[in-house]
Amino acid sequence: MSESQNSIQLPVLDISKPLHPSSLSSLSQACKEWGFFHITGHGISQDLYSKLYSLSKHLFSLPSITKLKLGPSSSIKTYTPHFIASPFFESLRVSGPDFFTSAQSSADLLFDQPNSEFSEILQEYGSKMTEISKRILQIVLMSLGDGFERKYYESEFSDCNGYLRIINYSPPEKVEDKEVEGLGMHTDMSCVTIVYQDEIGGLQVRSKEDKWMDIIPCEGTLVVNIGDLMQAWSNEQLRSSEHRVVLKRFVNRISLAFFWCFEDEKVILAPDEVVGEGEMRIYKPFACLDYLKFRESSEKGKFEKVGYTVKDFAGAEL
């Protein structure tokens, strides 16, 4: 794999405005080629991000022994410590639709004093991200075909749900010629993922030519990427790209990744009209939860790379 650095130009969609046909066509191109794009007009204030940022800093600065009350061996399992995804990665999960209660169950174990500010802020962020995810899915459906959001949004996507991962990447002390991966190459097991990355950058997407391309952070925009569930549902008209996070020496990084997913029982099958006449269906139908379980069982204890994706699980040629 080449380590040479490049950055890509991705479309920036203002989701607060009606979309022009030209924006939809650049969106569908970007989703096919990269599976990544940017959004603005999301309505999340800098002030909310500052609050989330300082809460996250505080949370991860707590002693390990405190954080380990949240997982991986405890009953609530919201905390992923170092050395699971990578030596530099740790994260806290907050699940919807009741983000308040989910955050509160972690806060109760983390903080000595009752702390409802933490849960209130995460509730606010979680519910905003939920609205944004719904809008993004509608836009992505529009980009796939005329009227597709009317045909498919309610029937296929109305029971989707989301969860947030607050991620802290601790700074590596040594960065030699090979890059240090804070999070190794993977695809997301979502329909779409919405990422807030701080100004440090480090998120990279793998091109079809096997090059790592930088997704440069841009103030006020969020990064959206297509996940495996949409790649399968769209019969690969939308690409779930491999991506990773690389770290800079001595630099800490924080990100917020929001995953919007089908409900566990959902059976994913690309509709005929999405597949298109004369085209082959690339995936066999599969239940969402079965795929999540497959990924979980094939990834344990590896920080190098993710070996399997939805193609290995449900590819029609298997």
Ligand SMILES: O=C(O)CCC(=O)C(=O)O
């Ligand atoms: O930290 C980031 O910028 C991206 C995280 C990510 O790709 C993930 O959690 O799936």
Ligand SMILES: [Fe+2]
């Ligand atoms: Fe990811």
